[in-house]
Amino acid sequence: MAPGTLTLDLGTSPDLEIAPMSTLLVTGARGNIGSRVVDRLAKSGARIRVLLRQPGTPAIDRPSVEIIRGSYDDTAAVSAAMAGVSRALFITAGPELARHDGALGAAAKSAGVEHIVKLSVLGADRGGSEIPSWHRDGEQRIAATGLATTFLRPGSFASNARGWAATLRAAGKAFGALGAAALPVIHPDDIADVAVAALTQSGHAGKAYEITGPEPLTAADQIAILGEVAGRRFEYVNVDDDTAVRGMIDGGMPRAMADAMIHLIQALRAAGRLPPTELVPQLLGRPARTFRQWAIDNAALFQGKAAP
Ligand SMILES: NC(=O)c1ccc[n+]([C@@H]2O[C@H](COP(=O)([O-])OP(=O)(O)OC[C@H]3O[C@@H](n4cnc5c(N)ncnc54)[C@H](OP(=O)(O)O)[C@@H]3O)[C@@H](O)[C@H]2O)c1
The missing domain is CATH 3.90.25.10 (UDP-galactose 4-epimerase, domain 1)
Structure with a gap:
């Protein structure tokens, strides 16, 4: 482990490394995957910030989590959320998701964020029907910032x-x-574990992970x-x-x-x-x-x- 890092033990997962002074931003933090990611990061002692358009939840309302209130359409709130952040998880959804990925990505670039992890979908590289096409567009807008990226492309959620x-x-x-x-449906806890690995470990920049159960x-x-x-x-x-x-x-x-x-x-x-992919076992060192x-x-x- 590099000197000056904190250790995050995910139980069956390998220890993870995070620089103690870095702030990690989680968007979509009230949702299915975002809330699990916040929960895991909070146990690590990491500095966590969330961007929320509604009041927090018990998982979020804790001293180690800084809350910025606003939607992805609120330019001032998005800029405030990105200030001083080293890595950010983007969780966007619905027909406007590519536009929101673009707005979040532009604000991240202006604020000097180093690395963006995006929750995407299996098949986003191929497009096809609306949902993978929206995510392909979102990935492309984020990639256009030139920042380091990791795209998580899960299959259907359990x-x-x-x-x-x-x-x-x-x-x-x-x-x-x-x-x-x-469908090789994936447990949301496995998506959260992979997201935490991508946010806190080195070696995930420039990668797209097709993860399944x-x-x-x-x-x-x-x-x-x-x-x-x-x-x-x-x-x-x-x-x-x-x-x-x-x-x-x-x-x-x-x-x-x-x-x-x-x-x-x-x-x-x-x-x-x-067919299932082998990435969850490869990334986490245990079966999906x-x-x-x-x-x-x-x-x-x-x-x-x-x-x-
Ligand atoms: N379900 C599947 O099988 C599946 C498979 C592959 C990929 N995906 C992708 O996974 C993502 C959904 O993840 P999830 O299940 O964690 O979603 P979720 O539980 O619906 O949570 C989405 C979060 O995003 C927030 N959000 C949405 N629009 C926002 C806006 N304009 N401003 C601020 N916050 C906003 C929501 O805020 P509020 O809490 O205020 O509503 C919510 O907390 C989607 O991109 C989907 O395409 C899903």
Whole structure:
């Protein structure tokens, strides 16, 4: 370990090295991946700053975390968030994500940030349907700053199964349009561990990591595992694309996002079985967490009847 560094022990992961005076910025810190990254960094003694457009959460509200309030469209807040930062994690989402990546990247460049880590998506280098295309555009805007970059390109998150919880609890059924697509879904804790490694270790500049879980699973496979863990018989019901889009919109998703989701689902169905990559074990020095592990970690979501 280089002199003058702090050690961050992620349990099964190798020790990580961070310069003690450097400030790390985490955007999207209230979300699924960002909150896990903040939690890990906070245990390291690192100086952490977050950029939030809403009040913090218990994971964020701690003395070691400095909060800047504002959205990615708030130029002054974004500039304030970047000041004095050495490395930053960009988590952007939705149809405006490339524009937000560009705005965050420009502010990082002006502030002298050294290294940007971006949460992207598997297939962003190829584009295709809307979501990988948005991320490809975002990656290109960040790369155009000339700063050191690491692009994390995860496959589908295991935690997408949260969307099945209400109907599984209520009726033992989950609905979707994934058909026979078999996806090596990745545990969000593994994405967070890789993000922390990229933010705190040397050797990740100029890299794009296509990270996945360990085995391709269909939606029906995942539902069966959730049922085994919950001690109930669960069933996956495939629906047509129009029904799936209506369900997403009824659940509160904006039309543009629902259209993007169904186009991604169509591409995943056409791909059939996506093989896992070996990057999580290579980067973290241990096996990738399984979907069963995610199901065990979140068993309470799938047990009992839904609240009325
Ligand atoms: N789900 C998957 O299977 C999958 C797979 C591969 C890649 N991805 C990518 O992963 C990313 C999502 O990660 P996640 O699950 O951690 O997301 P998440 O839980 O939805 O969190 C996103 C965070 O970004 C913040 N945010 C969004 N727009 C903002 C804005 N204009 N100003 C300030 N903050 C803003 C949100 O703030 P608020 O808390 O205020 O809402 C939220 O905290 C997306 O880019 C997605 O394409 C997802």
